[in-house]
Structures are given as C-alpha cells and as structure tokens.
Amino acid sequence: MTELTRLDAAELGRRIASREVSSREVTAACFDRIEAVDGAVRAFLTTDRERALQAADAIDTRIAAGEKLGPLAGVPIAVKDLLCYQGLPTTASSRILEGWMPPYNSTVVERLLDAGLVILGKTNLDEFALGSSTETSAFGPTHNPWALDRIPGGSGGGSAAALASFEAPLAIGTDTGGSIRQPAAVTGTVGVKPTYGAVSRYGIIAVASSLDQAGPCARNVYDTALLHDVIVGRDPRDGTSVELSGTQAVGVADMARRADVKGLRIGVVKELGGEGYQPGVEQRFREAVQVLVQAGAEVVEVSCPHFVHSLATYYLIMPAEVSSNLSRYDGMRYGLRKGGPDATTEQVMRASRGAGFGAEAKRRIILGTYALSAGYYDAYYGSAQKMRTLIARDFAVAYEVCDVLVSPTTPTTAFKLGEKVDDPLAMYMSDLCTIPVNLAGIAAGSVPCGLSPDDGLPVGFQIIAPALQDARVYQVAAALEAALDTQRGHPLLDDAPALGEAR
C-alpha cells in the first residue's frame, strides 16, 4: 500500500500546498488503492479517473504559480451517489435512475470544487438512501473493510467503507435518520450530521425533505471539521437553508483543534441504552464517558421520555415525505420507462415504478401513501409532527442542564450481510439512537470509541449538540479521539485488517 493513502486529509493538504507532493500523485495513489481493494469492498459505483487527474493537475499548477488555496485544495474526496455532479451518472443506487446524467451540480459539489477538492467518484448507498446496510442498493451491497461479510452501515455505507479501506481520505454523506453516523460507527470512521439547514440540499436527490442533511465524513475529527467548513453556508437555492454567520455551526475546525472539554457538562441519555443494546457497545460507551470525565468534563444523567416514540414518529414522517418526493419518478422525462408502444401514461407509470423501485422503496412509498391518505393524515402525519415537537422539547429541557448529550451511535456493531434484509423492523432498530437528532433538526456526530470486546468490531460514540452549536460536537469528539489515540498508541483504523491487495 502506498503511504500516501494512509495520510490524513489535513496533512495531505499541507504537503500539496508546500509542493512536497503533488495533488496528481495523491489522486493517482487513491485510484491505485481503489483498483487494488474495491473489488472486495465495492464502495464505489463510478470512478472518474481522467477528470480527477486533470483537476489535480490544475490545482498543482495554481499552487506552483504561487496561489494560496484552502487547506483541502488538491485533496481527493468520494461523494455519495445521491448528490448531482455533472459528467457522472447520479443513480441514488436505483434502477429507476440508472445512467441518469444530472443537468446541474449540487451546491455541495460546487463548494467542493471551489475549495479545490478532487472528486474521485460516486459511492454506493441504499436505494434512495432508504436503509441501514447498503443492501437495498440495486447495484449490490458494499462490504465492511473490518470484516467483508458484514454490513458497512447505511445508507452511506459506500462513503464510510471508502474511508475505512483507505481508498479516499474524505467523503460526503447524507443523513436522514442516521445515514452518516451509523456507517461511521460500524466502520471506525468519523461522520457528522450538521444542524438542519446548515448545508444546502440543492441538487441532492430528495428523500425526506424535512430530515435530509448532507455532511462531512473522514478518518479523524479534524479532517471532518475542515470538510464541514467547506460545505456549510446559506444557499439561496435552498429555501430551508439558514444563515450561519455569528453561529457556532461554522469555523468548527478551530474548535476541533482545541479539543478541550474542561468544565463542559455532558448528558448521558437514559433512554438510549439498556435492553437491545450489545453489552460490548455499552461497555465501550461507558469507558469513553469516563475518559471525558478524566479530561475534565462533568457528567449528568438526563431523561428524554418521548424518545421511545422516535422510531414510530420517524417511520410516519419519513415514508410520507418519501412517497411524495419519489412520485416524480414516472418514466416521462427521465429515468426508466417500461411498457409497450401502445401503453397509456398510466400504464407506463405503473410499469416503470414497479420495475424501477426495489422492495424497500416500495414498502416506504406504500406506507407513506397510507399515512397521507384521506382520513389518516391527521391521525398519522399530523400526530407525528406533534410528537416531533415533544421530542425537540425533550432535547431543549436536557440542554438546560448540559452542553452536549452523548449515547452509543448504534445499539450493535456491524451485523452480517443478509441477516436483517427481510426483517424491516429489525433493520430500522439500527437507527434508534440517531433518529431523534434528525427529528429535532439538531447537530450530531459519531467518533470511534474502540472495538467491542464481544466481536472485535468498531463501536461509535455519538455526540449531540443544540441547533447551530455544531462546534461542540467537534470539541468533544476531538477530545475523546485524542485521549483514546494516546491510550491506544495509534488511531483505531490502524487495527483494521489489511485488505488483500492481490485479491
């Protein structure tokens, strides 16, 4: 393995800026690594070698000419295949969008390109980001680099696996109910869901619009923070995006560098633990809390009584919005069209959607259609929106006595591929700890807190901050990461098994 692919993004950016190494060399090293291991991991749906190398050359030329660029200029990145990037297909891992070429770039992609990042390609996900394992992808699952027979999490399993297998130092994910944080947890990587509205949704295929939020993924907290600062900010093309100046949702890299938790009040959420949680996950979580206490934090236990309803609330709101958003795939102007030459529009729609959507998309569209149907709207969608308020109020009450909340990111470590694929409710449980955050629209991230003694697989530690206080997530995550890395003597990912390059 070439050493360049093991370096973190901040260090790569520094070396590229000082011309110790070129962006072309770094980019080429990533593609060599992808070629060597992605046959086994299958993190990428498409790669974009020629254009990436050209972009790398352009950055090298600008640096050679003396231009001062940002800290991540010339650094390669993987992008989840839910974000539009002209020149490459955007599929959402669905047959219904197979081969679809977006006519415009998402704002996130524009910001990456403006900051000089080099896009390697598009990563695998559950179909329309509906899933917790990448197994609903129409193009086959991604494999967890820690154990190839296990899930890499989902929906952003491709992005997380690309990081954990050292194919890319940075990645973009999206998080509707945990799709950034749960994959980060089960692959021993870092991922943050910013406050809702901090990152523009323009050009990102809509799943559940009131919950969707794109965010940064990396192998350590500081790199994640640098990427966060690149992609956040108000965008006039997304009416739900918010103005961040004067908030703690920007400039988070400074806070990640400080990594200081002295005097910070940390709330352990009583409801996010106990029955259904793997003992090894709970053990590593408790140990991590103690590490933060030794670093000077205060711990309080808090109760969020409405969290028991969060899964049910989510599985009403999310399918309702999914059924609405996915109604646009009708085989008329783009995407899959099925049906004979004499078929009517109605018949073509039914046939195209029947053939183009996978089982999970169909389950959720049908469920959402039910929740929104006449006579049930108030009882289901309306009640769920009220429950959302109660869950948000639970958070608000908790933040009166603490600065951040913490929990395990997921109840278990990575399960086996195929284990839960036909048991939707069991699969939905993967997101028990992450869903309340999306419902309240606040910020949260996952940072590794060791390997579970049960099975030797990574455990994630979730840090939840109030809206627009994203910096606190990075502050706590960086402090925990630093303490654990010192204890261990090396980053957690060094313990991942080497992937057979000759495979």
Added chain:
Amino acid sequence: MGLTRDDVARLADLARIELTPDELAHLAPQIDVIVEAVAGVAEVKDDDIPPLAHPLGVVNVRRADQALPTDWQALRPVLEQDAPAWQDDRFRVPRILEEEE
C-alpha cells in the same frame, strides 16, 4: 385495525406501483407489521402541541419571481440523453387516453 392484502394492493395502485402477486404476498404482511409498530403515535391527542416541520422555525421562504438564465445549448443534449423518448426538441410521452373500444 391492520392492513389487509387488498388494502396494500389499493395503496400500491394509488402510488402507481405495479406489484406482482408474489411481491404483494411478500410486502403486504411486512407493511402491516410496520403500521402496527408506528400506530401508537396517533394517540397524541393534545391540540395544544404545535406541529414541527422546520426545526429552526423557517417558514414560507420567498424570493423574487424571476427567471434565471438557462444555457439551452448546454442543457439540450443532457435532456435528450436522459429522456426515455425525444422528438423535435421535446419529450415524447405516451398517450393519455385509453383507446375507444
């Protein structure tokens, strides 16, 4: 309550999704189980609780009703490539009406 196979077939029809009999047999009980699991939320009866849509309370953002410039020359080949059927610079779509018997 609970959803029968016929209910699910009707919902699939409303959602314009063609299901094979096998798919229906497979999906219907799963959807019923999910509905059962989520139905408890409907017990929130308190009318005083406001619904939450945007977490930061952003509502009805407006902007000027102005057309943004479109580069038709650049857009046209992408639209044509993505279209299931394309004719004379337009999307060609299936007929709307059933044929008269």
